[in-house]
Amino acid sequence: MTERRKRRIEEVLSKRQHDLVLVLEDLYKEHNVSAIIRSADAFGVLRIYVVKEGEFRYAPSVSRGSEEWVDVIVTSSIEDVLVELKGKGFQIVATYLGEGTVRPEEVDFTLPTAIVLGNELEGVSEKVIEISDVRVKIPTIGMVTSLNVSVACGILLYEAMKQRERKGFFRERRLPPELYEWMRKRWMENT
Numbered sequence: 428m429t430e431r432r433k434r435r436i437e438e439v440l441s442k443r444q445h446d447l448v449l450v451l452e453d454l455y456k457e458h459n460v461s462a463i464i465r466s467a468d469a470f471g472v473l474r475i476y477v478v479k480e481g482e483f484r485y486a487p488s489v490s491r492g493s494e495e496w497v498d499v500i501v502t503s504s505i506e507d508v509l510v511e512l513k514g515k516g517f518q519i520v521a522t523y524l525g526e527g528t529v530r531p532e533e534v535d536f537t538l539p540t541a542i543v544l545g546n547e548l549e550g551v552s553e554k555v556i557e558i559s560d561v562r563v564k565i566p567t568i569g570m571v572t573s574l575n576v577s578v579a580c581g582i583l584l585y586e587a588m589k590q591r592e593r594k595g596f597f598r599e600r601r602l603p604p605e606l607y608e609w610m611r612k613r614w615m616e617n618t
């Protein structure tokens with residue numbers, strides 16, 4: 428491995444945010460999941476939980492290799508994931524198109540945060556709404572009332588990145604030392 432590549436791995440990894448995770452609830456379009464993985468990599472997300480019955484598939488032409496650099500955990504119970512994350516101190520931010528929502532800039536994304544994105548047809552489940560601490564809606568002014576899920580994800584992650592940047596989160600490494608070393612080793616092996 429070249430020194431340049433090694434430095435790049437260390438630089439990117441030192442900006443990874445272990446306390447900003449995505450939870451995808453039963454998304455069925457591979458290209459959406461893949462676009463989300465790519466945005467997660469771009470905006471520094473370390474981990475995505477894919478809640479799904481059956482096999483997890485993605486579209487390599489859309490993810491463009493980003494699945495190598497984001498931890499994807501496939502699980503079948505949304506409740507278990509959210510309860511576990513809550514227990515670890517994460518606020519659960521549900522994306523929601525109904526009543527009682529706030530705008531993205533009103534969410535404090537500098538807190539440990541799990542953003543829950545919903546199914547392409549039905550959105551997030553009642554269970555997610557029940558467990559969530561915050562419901563967020565990106566305002567729109569078009570005829571179609573919702574955004575594509577991967578677009579919504581990109582907008583929220585950009586907001587999270589801006590807030591974290593303002594607080595200096597990218598100036599120094601945020602991963603705990605053991606996790607950083609473990610990831611570094613894995614990423615070197617990937618290369």
Ligand SMILES: C[S@@+](CC[C@H](N)C(=O)[O-])C[C@H]1O[C@@H](n2cnc3c(N)ncnc32)[C@H](O)[C@@H]1O
Pocket residue numbers: 522523524543544545546547548549550551563564565566567572573574575576577579580
């Ligand atoms: C196509 S939408 C689902 C539409 C569904 N009929 C509903 O009422 O939620 C799929 C997912 O994209 C995200 N999404 C779409 N538009 C959004 C918006 N304006 N604000 C926040 N999230 C949005 C949410 O995660 C949503 O569950």
